[in-house]
Amino acid sequence: MNVITRYLIREHHIPLTATIIREFSQHLEASLHQQYMIPLSYLNIYRTRKEFKLMKSIQHRLQKEKYILRETDKSGIFHIGNSADYEKKTEAYRQKTGAYIELDSNPLWSVFDKVILLLNDLRSKKYILSWQLGKMMPKRETAQLAYLCFIPKPHKAGTPLRPIVSSMNMPTTGISKFLDKIIRS
Incomplete structure (x- = not known):
């Protein structure tokens, strides 16, 4: 409070x-x-336990049969697909575009350190103010590399996958959001 x-x-x-x-x-x-x-009513306790057992059963079957459960585009509907099919489709997409490679090592912390070093350098040379530095500074707890994921399109023949690059927690996201806000205002 x-x-x-x-x-x-x-x-x-x-x-x-x-x-x-x-x-x-x-x-x-x-x-x-x-x-x-x-306290919960007996009916709510019973329903909760039943739903928990059902969820565990679904998880077990998905893992045993090597299926993947994904949410589809914006509709909130789930799609169950074979993990081998997903692997084939993602590999075919990477081969076709040639735009994505699988990394051998994780460069997250070197990128993170470079961003901090450059922001501190801009601040020490008085190119940016301290409040601007605070807005652009990445947070170590939430930093992640951008990654490529795929969302199934079950309404189309062959259930193609739509690629999405998620970069919400990249060390450079704060800089991007700050500059975007300045440009749009």
Whole structure:
């Protein structure tokens, strides 16, 4: 609760004595208590256990038969496909485009260190301000390399795969978002 109160004071300049903070705190506490402290009914416990067993059964079958379960494009529908078929289709796509290679080593931390070094260099030369540095600085806890994944298109013949490059947590993402915001404003 203290974290939320401090956030409201710092970011939204709401005084500590404001009634809205007290009302919000009481409402949040009541909601959390109602959601997590009231025991579940027998029916809900039974349903939860049954769904858990069903989920474990599906996981076991998928692993045993070497199938892959994927969510399809934006529809929220799941598609089950043979893992060997996925491998063939992804390899064919990489061969056809020639744009992607599988890396032998992980360059994440060298890229991460270079980004930090360059941002600190820009700051020391006073090309950027400290708040700008803070916006662009990557976070070690969430940093990842960009990766290629595929989403099935079950509505098309042969269930082709749509390639997607996910780079949301790259060390350069903060720089990209910051510059994009400047360009668009």
